[in-house]
Amino acid sequence: MIPRRLTFTRARLAFTGLLFIGARSACVGAAREPVDSLSGLGGDETVVVGRIELVPPLRKDEQKLKGLNSGSFENKVFLLADEHYRVLTEEPGMADYAGRIEAILGKNFFVRSHSKPFFILGGMMYLDLGGREMNRAYFPGGLKVSIKPGDKAVYVGTVQYHRNEFFEVTKAAIVDDYDRANAEFKKKFGAKYPLRKALLTPVK
Amino acid sequence: MKHRIWLVLGLITLGLLAGCASSGPERDINDPTNSLVFGYIDMDDAPTKVSSAWMVQVAPPSDTPYWGLGVSKGLFYNSYLPPGSYQLSKFGGSGFFAGQHEYSFPRQGNQTALRISKPGIYFLGSYKYKKAKSGMFEQGKFKIEKINKPTEAELLKRILDESSDIKDSAWGNKIRARLAQLKS
Numbered sequence: 001m002i003p004r005r006l007t008f009t010r011a012r013l014a015f016t017g018l019l020f021i022g023a024r025s026a027c028v029g030a031a032r033e034p035v036d037s038l039s040g041l042g043g044d045e046t047v048v049v050g051r052i053e054l055v056p057p058l059r060k061d062e063q064k065l066k067g068l069n070s071g072s073f074e075n076k077v078f079l080l081a082d083e084h085y086r087v088l089t090e091e092p093g094m095a096d097y098a099g100r101i102e103a104i105l106g107k108n109f110f111v112r113s114h115s116k117p118f119f120i121l122g123g124m125m126y127l128d129l130g131g132r133e134m135n136r137a138y139f140p141g142g143l144k145v146s147i148k149p150g151d152k153a154v155y156v157g158t159v160q161y162h163r164n165e166f167f168e169v170t171k172a173a174i175v176d177d178y179d180r181a182n183a184e185f186k187k188k189f190g191a192k193y194p195l196r197k198a199l200l201t202p203v204k
Numbered sequence: 205m206k207h208r209i210w211l212v213l214g215l216i217t218l219g220l221l222a223g224c225a226s227s228g229p230e231r232d233i234n235d236p237t238n239s240l241v242f243g244y245i246d247m248d249d250a251p252t253k254v255s256s257a258w259m260v261q262v263a264p265p266s267d268t269p270y271w272g273l274g275v276s277k278g279l280f281y282n283s284y285l286p287p288g289s290y291q292l293s294k295f296g297g298s299g300f301f302a303g304q305h306e307y308s309f310p311r312q313g314n315q316t317a318l319r320i321s322k323p324g325i326y327f328l329g330s331y332k333y334k335k336a337k338s339g340m341f342e343q344g345k346f347k348i349e350k351i352n353k354p355t356e357a358e359l360l361k362r363i364l365d366e367s368s369d370i371k372d373s374a375w376g377n378k379i380r381a382r383l384a385q386l387k388s
Contacts (some may be wrong), residue, residue, distance in 0.1 A: 059265060127311050137312045165263035165289045167312040 016181045029098020030113035032081070033138075038152065046147050049181050049195060050156040052077045052103040052123070054163060067130030080121040080141065083114075085203055088122050088141070092153045096121070108181050111186065118145050119203060127167070137167045143174075143200040152193040155181050156200045174200050194203045218300040234374045239320045242281035242363060242370045243328030244354055245295065250333040250346070252297035254278065259285070260293035262311075276366050279359055283370050285320060292316040292328070307333075307346060315348070325382050327356040356385045 035047050058075060065073055068135075079101040080092055088096065103109045123139030139161050147154055154179055162171040178197050185195045231238065247253050257273040257280040268295060273280040280295075291314040309316065316328050328364040331348040354362075360379050364371050372379070 045311060061265065132306070133308050135308075135311045166291060166317040168317075 021140050028094045031078075031097075031100045031102045031115055034102075035110045035112050036188075038193060040072075041112065041152065046113050046151045047153040047189075048101070048111050048113045048145060048147070048156060049108055049153060049185060050101075050103070050200070051106070051108045051158040051161045051177065051181070052079070053106055053158055053175075055160050058105060062127065063125075064128045065126065065130055070130045073126045073129055076125065077103045077105060077139065078124045079103055080123065081118050081145075082121055083116055083118045084142075085119040086121065092122070092124065108184055110185070113145075113147065115147055115149055115151055117147050119143065120145065120200065123161075137163075139169055141173055143204045144203050145200060146198045148196075148198075151196055151198075153185065153189070154198040155185075155193045155195050156198060159200065231286070233369060234241075234289050235284065235286075236374075237286050238284045239287070239323050239326055240281065240283045240363075240370075240375055240379070241285050241290065241318065241326045241328060242279065242359055243292075243316070244278050244330040244359055245280065245348065246278055246330070246332040247297070248333070248350065249335060250297070250305075250307070251302040252296045254280070254297045254300040254307075255297035258293045258295075259290045260311075261288050261290055263289040274367065276362070279354075279362055279366075280361055281367075283373070284376055287320045287322065289317070289319045291318065297376065316349075325360075327359070330354055330359070333385055357383055360386075 005156060032048070035041065038047065041047065063074065065071065080088070080096050081101055082096075087164050101111050103107060103118075120141045120143040122141035124134070125137050125139070127137050128135035143159070145154070145156050158175040158177045160171075160173045160175055161169050162173070163169050176197070176199060178195075182195050241259070245254055249289040254275055257275050259271045259273060259282065261269040261271065266288075270286060271282055271290070273282045291311075292309045294309065297303065297307070298304045318326055318328060320326060330351045330353060332347055332351045334347050336347045360383055364376065364379055370376065
């Protein structure tokens, strides 16, 4: 647990911190880009489809976001992803956010990836942002996305993070919700390319 | 001028905190559903002592989730918490040279998390403030480490000695019974 101390004389630094967060979105490596059309997909690229859910779901008052642009963090989980597996042992740094997946809770994401396997290292969501406090919730990772060469689209499943009232993750489950995801995939992209089911697997 | 602005902001914040204090505890001290929650923080290594403390109710959901705690030389307590889930939210303190400080606890991974399913006496523990490393542009960070002293019994005795409201309420006998239980 790393609580935070704020002094009023350091409130200016907190403001600087907010600017820093704004700047961070410009500084960190890009997120995996959402895909709206398969026509722009390169030969060595794959659409990764999946979903993140919280059980029980996030209540409206549980995420307190204030200030400019803070709405863009609403219901959003940042999934830290890398082609090289590693265990995050402390708060992720800016570099860890490069290649992230930005997933809106309870909605399928469709993101562009290289046609190579990669790993979900963990997740992060802002609980308090833009006020005097900044609080984040972290979610466990250790999951492999198994993309094969030639895959145009893969479905990785729904990651359900079960949590208690203290935001401790009590269980993480991979749920196969392929039919619903495939229906949305076909509606979005047509039936030219199949959505191959390749559910996330725990890294051994 | 700059200093005045921060002073005004500080006063506004204190006003808001006072508002929070009155928003939580509109309960009779002898309400049989009350719980007494208490703990201790050693702030010797902190920039200031603690002069205000707050718990946040995380379940059931509430429009007024913040509960003010009584504070006395590191001891903090509240004697009218209804059943629910709580954790320490923040401490406040000020010093002549250090200025106004606020010590916020995380919402996830908070080691003071407490579930009250039935009314009773709950000891959160005794802790010591430790400074933690923070980045150049980050707010100051700290951690709290559990310590063995003061004990639950020592703190309960202090509550009886220092709060006549509690001593003269239904809590007086309950605390004495708990002290006897701890002694045996």
